[in-house]
Amino acid sequence: MSAVPAFNPLLAPSPLAYGIPDYAAVEPGHYLPAFERAFAEHRTEVAAITANPDAPTFENTLEPLERAGELLDRVARAFYTVNSADATDAIQEVDEQLAPLISAHSDSISLDGVLYARIAAVHEQLDSLALTPEQRRLVERRYVGMTHSGAALGAAAKARLTAINTRLSTLTTQFEKNLLADANDLAVVFDSADELEGLTDGELSAAAEAARDRGLDGKHVVTLTLFTGHPYLASLVRRDARRRILEASRSRAARGNAHDNADVVREIVRLRAERAELLGYASHAAYVTSDETAGTPEAVRDLLRRLAAPASANARREKEALQRIVDETEPEPFPLEAHDWAFYTEKVRQAEYDIDAAALRPWFEAERVLQDGVFHAAHELYGLSFRERADLPGYHPDVRTFEVFDADGSALGLYLLDLYTRDSKRGGAWMNSLVVQSELRGTKPVVVNNLNVVRPGPGEPTLLTLDNVTTLFHEFGHALHGLFAHVTYPHFGGTAVHRDVVEFPSQVNEMWILWPEILANYAVHHVTGEPLPADVVARLxxxxxxxxxxxxSEYLAAAWLDQAWHALSAEDAARVTDVAAFEAAALSDIGLDEPAVPSRYSSTYFQHIFAGGYSAGYYSYIWAEVLDADTVEWFRENGGLTRAGGDRFRERLLGVGGAKDPLDAYRDFRGRDAEIAPLLKRRGLAA
Structure with missing residues (x-):
């Protein structure tokens, strides 16, 4: 790593608008020294709280705790945004050194017995204190959070807990590094464009460009997506090309690879189970769900089992229909396999609905989808407007920055979009906050959306698939949550809600994709200017x-694998020696072991649960979809795309951040608890 310059831009508030990090001035060598200073400053701030001789109050304990750690928050958000989206070798080196340090620092605060005693003392007086609803919830959440972290444990247990947390931080970092490296190593190389028959000119151009980037001029490279399937499987005519891509995808970081995650997975699972037992829980799943809206792993498993049987029955019927297509159209019929599913699904889609998914792409030009679809829907619902700020650079040249204005013209915050895939970016799509809104700290929100759209060749337009469009609307739903949450205390800012409802706002935002007024505004042919034909829209x-x-089924399989791993006791986890065999047994248990329908993720590349924040929580997508589907029904019943509906959703749900119990907020918005019937109908699972 290069020498660290004398001036460190991370140690002072950014000179740029909204406090967005001045990435043009930041070098990889700045990060570790900035973290070291931030750790020390945070410890000093907390020590001042614990040394206070006065009896604990909200004003001398909770409020200064919310003010503490501002430098650390700023440095961490700047680093982890880059670490996920542009993890160069230098950034990965920082991450490896940082992981145990940040774990140790976090434990030094969350396990501080004196701080915990002060918070517990305020919590005991809660009903007699004159606090606002947000202040009361802050006391409750801080108390529950420290209890959940192990602050009430004895010294020996805390020492073991700290050792586990430190080791887990190293393992999860290693998991992500292995996955990124193996995904790059396993990108599939094709010698000629003929092997990729069925791809569009733009897709072929992108594959040729990816090959040139790797020094493979004249060849074509297909990079891998995070999930098991790949968008190209629906178009590739040659069966062997489909097989090669899916086999590469499913083998990422598997046993025997250069970047093997199998043993990493086993150790993560065992240590999480041991930690849960230290904290008084039967399993990591019990530990996690105890502080989510689900409450227990049994509630989660009940929902997954309830949905799995009808979903797998539907999948079997779909497979039979696909097999008939194979038998009727192929000169030499063959049993349908996983790499065939998407290709023949498109044939059925064309036969039954006369829809060619690939042929829709000319109507989904990326800039038009963004400006006239995503931004337009936000304007119609919430009155927002957007202005690009080329003067505010992001962490990579691909990043675009937009200033967001409220309906009254006041500045709301910043929205950053990082659209394209690259070797240094982790797979999938996500939203994160660079700056969280807080009245206490005087900050406005800065949010980031990352996608992994394949970059077209020079001079080619970026044409999105319908899945890409869905992802962009989805991630922007998270961005809206981060932009709208208006709270006093940073603990509740942005998307700081229970994990099993965090996907709710993002899934709701998907409803506007095919909404007539929105679709008509953005789905325009990029060459002819013609709108997407009305009969195509009707068929969609x-x-x-x-x-x-x-x-x-493929989603539920992944959610069940997550639950299966994290339901293990430490003793049972230690007995697992074969990751693939464990997966097979778990999927057989729930009846989701159809070979033609592989899990959305297998364990060795299940980044959400082994290197992200979704351990024992991947169920949250379907859990939140109950709320989402019920909310879509509310919008349909109340005028659809209206400012009144948008303002109600913003005020009562998005705007409260984590400062209110999410189910209470939902009841406030909907007038009742969510019902599951709309979800069953949407998923084709109703009786």
Whole structure:
């Protein structure tokens, strides 16, 4: 690593608008020294709280705790945004050194017995204190959070807990590094464009560009997506090309690879189970769900089992239909396999609904989808407007920055978009906050959306698939949550809600993709200017439950794997020696072991649960979809795309951040608890 310059821009508030980090001035060598200073400053701030001789109060304990750690928050958000989106070798080196340090620092605060005693003392007086609802919830959440972290344990247990947390931080970092490296190593190289018959000119151009970037001029490279399947499987005519891509995808970081995650997975699972037992829980799943809206792993498993049987039955019927297509159209029929599913699904889609998914792409030009779709829907619902700020650079040249204005013209915050895939970016799509809104700290929100759209060749337009469009609307739903949450205390800012409802706002935002006024505004042919034909739109809507047996089954399989791993006791986890065998047994247990419908993720590349924040929580997508589907029904019943509806949703749900119990907020918005019937109908699972 290069020598660290004398001036460190991370140690002073950014000179740029909204406190967005001045990435043009930041070098990798700045990060570790900035973290070291931030750790020390945070410890000093907390020590001042614990040394206070006065009896604990909200004003001398909770409020200064919310003010503490501002430098650390700023440095951490700046680093981890880059670490996920542009993890160069230098950044990965910082991450490896940082992981145990940040774990140790976090434990030094969350396990501080004196701080815990002060918070517990305020918590005991809660009913007699004159606090605002947000202040009261802050006391409750801080108390529960420290209890959940182990602050009430004895010294020996705390020492073991700290050792576990430190080791886990190293393992999860290693998991992500292995996955990124193996995904790059396993990108599939094709010698000629003929092997990729069925791809569009833009897709072929992108594959040729990816090959040139790797010094493979004249060849074509298909990079891998995070999930098991790949968008190209729906188009590739040659069966061997489909097989090669899916086999590469499913083998990432598997046993025997250069970047093997199998033993990493086993150790993570064992240590999480041991930690849960130290904290008084039967399993990591019990530990996690105890502080989520689900409450227990049994509630989660009950929902997953309830949905799995009808989903797998639908998938079997879909497979039979696909097999008939194979038998009727192929000169030499063959048994349908996983790499064939998407290709023949498109044939059925065309036969039954006359929809060619690949042929829709000319109507989904990326800039038009962003400006006239995503931004337009936000304007119609919430009155927002957007202005690009080329003067505010991001962490990579691909990043675009937009200033967001409220309906009254006041500045709301910043929105950053990082659209394209690259070797230094982790797979998938996500939202994160660079700056969280807080009245206490005087900060406005800065949010980031990352996608992994394949960059077209020079001079080619970026044409999105319908899945890409869905992802962009979805991630922007998270961005809206981060932009709208208006709270006093940073603990509740942005998307700081229970994990199993965090996907709720993002899933709701998907409803506007095919909403007539929004679709008509953005789905315009990028060459002719013609709108997406009305009959195509009608067929798209008619096909919304098409292939839902497959889609639901592959998701539920991944959610069940997550629960299966994290239901293990430490003793049982230690007995697992074969990751693949464990997966097979778990999927057989729930009846989701159809070979043609693989899990959305296998363990060695299940980044959400082994290197992200979704351990024992991947169920949250379907859990939140109950709220989402019920909310879509509310909008349909109350005028659809209206400012009144948008303002109500913003005020009562998005705007409260984590400062209110999410189910109470939902009841306030909906007037009742959510019902599951709309979800069952949407997924084609109703009786």
């Amino acid at each position: 809507r008619a096909s919304e439950t098409f292939d839902q047996g497959y889609a639901t």
